[in-house]
Amino acid sequence: MINIDAHNHVKGKSIYLDDIREIQGTLYAVPFDATVAHAKIKKWDVEKALHHKGIVAILTAKDVPGLNQIGGIIPDEPLFAEDEVHFRGQVIALIVGKSEHDCRMAAKLIQVDYEELPVIVDPREVQALGKLIIPPRSFKLGNTAEAWAQCDHIIEGRSDVNGQEHLYIETQGAYARPKEDGSLIISSSTQGPTAVQRMVAQVLNIPMHKVEIDTVRLGGGFGGKEDQATPWAVMVALAAQQLQKPVKMAMHRMDDMRMTGKRHPYSADFKIGLTKDLKIVAYEVTHYQNAGAAADLSPAVMERTLFHSTNSYFIPNVMATAYSCKTNLPPNTAFRGFGGPQGKFAIEAAIVKAAETLGVSPAEIQKANLVKEGDELSYGQILTLVEATNAWETCMTKYDYAGQKKRVETFNMKNTRFKKGLAIQPICFGISFTNTMMNHARALVHIYHDGSVVVSTGAVEMGQGVNTKMLQIVVETFGIKADKVRIESTNTLRVANTSPTAASAGADLNGKALQMACHALLERLKAVAQKEYTDQIIELKEEWVYANEIKTEMTWKDLILRAFTQRVALSENAHYATPTIHYDKTKEKGHPFAYHVYGTSIHEVTVDCLKGTYEVDSVNIVHDFGKSMNPTIDNGQIEGGLVQGIGWMTLEEIIYNEQGRLVSNALSTYKVPDIYSVPKVINIKHLETEGHELAIKKSKAVGEPPLMYGIGTYFAIRDAVKAFNPKANLAVNAPYTPEKVLMDLYQKS
């Protein structure tokens, strides 16, 4: 089924936050932020700004009736800075006026005197000073200290990987309207309506039942609107409460880029030990996560880095440690993969370094250590239904990797200016929120007595197609046509206490809840039909009632009307909580994931060794979808995730200077892939597997895993650079921009 939003999207009729028709008297808000990364605010003057044309109010911490605090995991993040600022872009005040332009002009009139304090942007530097968001955590398996003795080769090294700007094309925004009795409705471009609701209530000092959050869809999220959509919604809510006027904010791109956090940059030290036959015996890694100036989701992101520190490999002795380092940058946050990609990048770096040292292909080490049925990971989960080797072997055979490798070698022998590189990237990614308590969802289904159906779940549509999957569940369960079903906005009055749509789990959690609701309704409807067709097996197909497989006289509409007149409940609310999962943080052991997703990709690139530029020739993928319930949507997730991962590994370079100023602060200086920079060929083959019971309709979660295929492109470029400059001593430092490539090509050893 094609995405149900597609028609409205192409006609320009889909409604995003800034497309909501403003009601009369709407005011506009623009955040005013710090221009230094660490300082005491000595004094400041808003008088001139207040007198600027159109300005209605300038709100600060003093205007907050509740707590001036929006930290989700740790309460360490004020909504408005009070005495000190800890990063450039930290919001100090909210300018509210009759037009956005007025607010922007007024912002230029605000004067702030700072007493500047030392700025640190490097995570290793703050770790040495002990400035951490939370105490460090370690995952252990076996005993690495003893295991080194069994190793024939021990290789140590360092890897660095930069952050990534989400660059959802729709910027952050929210629109608050006061209702009666001190309550409000807030339209928010958020992945987590409940998180927004909670913080609005906390800051405005009102109960959550007075706060309605409504989210129709996002113009892209990628994790960037999981936690960081909240401040803007809280700000407009505060303004709406204080001024009793509708207040809207749709952020300017440069404000958004400057004020919001990104994917976490990581630095890592690794030590890897192998036997002669390339079995990895021991792996130690220390991750330095650049968290920024407040916790945001960093502790959870750090946790997932640890969970994925050995990627698809079984290593009997592991010691993985992570530090969440508090720097003077905007708080970094969720981004597709949520720390997992950074964990995987380090182990792949270790394997490539080992392979280069031993003079073997990284693929030989990768293949020799793939996880197998029954293997235990460092956090205690025993893997079942493992598809790592199946995916690898299928990928090698299906795409003739051996032949490809020969072609590349021949090409490189014949060419000086252009060199090709190859790399293989397997993935193994755990599905579930690692915080067990978040793995639940609800769905509300109403069948109206004309036979039309409306569905609300906690899932937020952001392009991933979750609404289409929800609709498929309803349509298939009831045997009705798609036009009978409407998937409504995500709204905290209809579905409460939701987890954000994140962790690739939106379709699984909400879909399972929706399935339960639909099944309950189906049973009641069948009972109604059974009164007519006693003792016969009732089915609903093609909007007709079937009895003992024979089409009856009764249509779907007839059945519904009959149920209604018989006073049968036509609404259902269901709650689903993932079974089997648990985790004990005190022991760092448990079974945190419902299941794992597997896959393998082969990357081929060509580097222009004169200019340092490159092209991705092909990425060939074998992916474990389970039984994909929507191959069109799922393939789209693979292609999009892969390209986003490649962007992170190649072009997308976040640059902060030493004063903590974002230098890559616009689309002109921060480059995401365009249509010409994507792989010339992307092939996707579905691995034939059984899927998993805990995946919705055995169709495995697909949002985040493909991003991590992108790591392969980094190492393919490195392979090509090595072909040109075999003696170079190359750092592992992503992204591999044309600059770094050229410097490496001409590095003198």
Place this chain on the structure above:
Amino acid sequence: MIQFLLNQRLISTNKAASTTLLDFIRYEENLRGTKIGCREGDCGACTVLIGSLKAGKVEYISATSCLTPLANAQGKHIVTVEGTNLPDTLNQAQQAMVDCSGTQCGFCTPGFVNSMSGFALTCEDATVEKAISAIDGNICRCTGYKSIERAAVKLTEKLETKDQKNPLEWLVAHAFIPEYFLQIPDRLAQIQTAYATTGAVAVGGGTDLYVQKHDQLHEMDLDYLFDKKELNGITFSGNTCILKSSVTVTELMENETLLQAIPNWYHYLKLLSSTPIRNIATIAGNIANGSPIGDFTIILLAMKAQLILTNKTNNSRQVALKDFYLGYKTFDKKTDEIISQIEFEVPNHGTRFHFEKVCKRQYLDIASVNSAATIATNGNTITEARLSMGGVGPIPKYLAETAQFLVGKELNTATVKEAETILQTELSPISDARGTEAYKRLLGRQLFLAHFLTLFPETFTMEDLI
């Protein structure tokens, strides 16, 4: 008052002429299908089509409405996604995008669809390469573009039989555009086309000024040059090409004489920005921006360009482009002068021209270093050399010393290597978002070598030069 057609409707407005077309469309007319992504022409979410009446026909271009002043809409047909919707079905571009799942979150989609409809309107012998080129200014963060590529292929197939004699009728009959397009030429003819302006600050297509000074321009009285008749047109006099200042990059890119004279002309210009920007970006704007990395400036420096500057009282004077830049963003230009004309030498037989540009992303990006070279030889002797390089100093650099050294020398490896040492003395790059100083020096060298490798493949090999 500004008058234009917005989709089907005649608009007559007294809004400030400096308002962006985007804001007008979204917030005055409440056509919210046109999206805001970046407000600097880098994402294409706000792409609209602009139709201009020329010799009885309407010629359409795609353009970023975020950088287009309302004044530039005067007398035009502005088409938003809503204006391409058919009453009952999807149009062909929309259908192709739906069929190929080219839309995920959907926020960039109207921009893509508009660019595709623009392609359908303008293409002669449609190819996939051209279809992709039409959407090269649209950024999508969800799909990874493959599904959009497939949609472009599908659209191209549907355009195979396009009737070039009666294109509008054919496009209407085949569900590419709504029927009202047929009346547009007549309706545009009824709108007075000239918009008289005399503001202090000159603006052309807006692609630079509206990025730099978006907030300030809102309240300024501008002098809109884009549609002034006397500032448009490309002519040739012998070897000299004469451009009026409002000529766009696209017009140059499609100029038959230049395409004939300069191998790879199209591909060089394709490296500049994106289709919707090239469609409205003027050459004079690129020069007057004064960016040390301006692509067209670098190209023109190697083509012996001369500028004609004209003031308000119509007095003109001539300045060589290489003497125009006095320092970072300072020029030999008085405040009341505009660049009214640009002349440059078209490389003729025996003269070889080459342009190189390296950035993070090959297309729609600002160069780390760019460079152009014009070299003529007689036998094995270099008789003429003009070299320029951007991103290596405060101004677009004319490499006078390197060029002078080369003239009269024999074309061989030793000459190039020696010239490269002189080149390095002319460079003074700084570290910034586009690269470190060391990188720019190395890249400058590589691009310098690339000129010789590309222009004289029979003489040089990469092994010799590096």
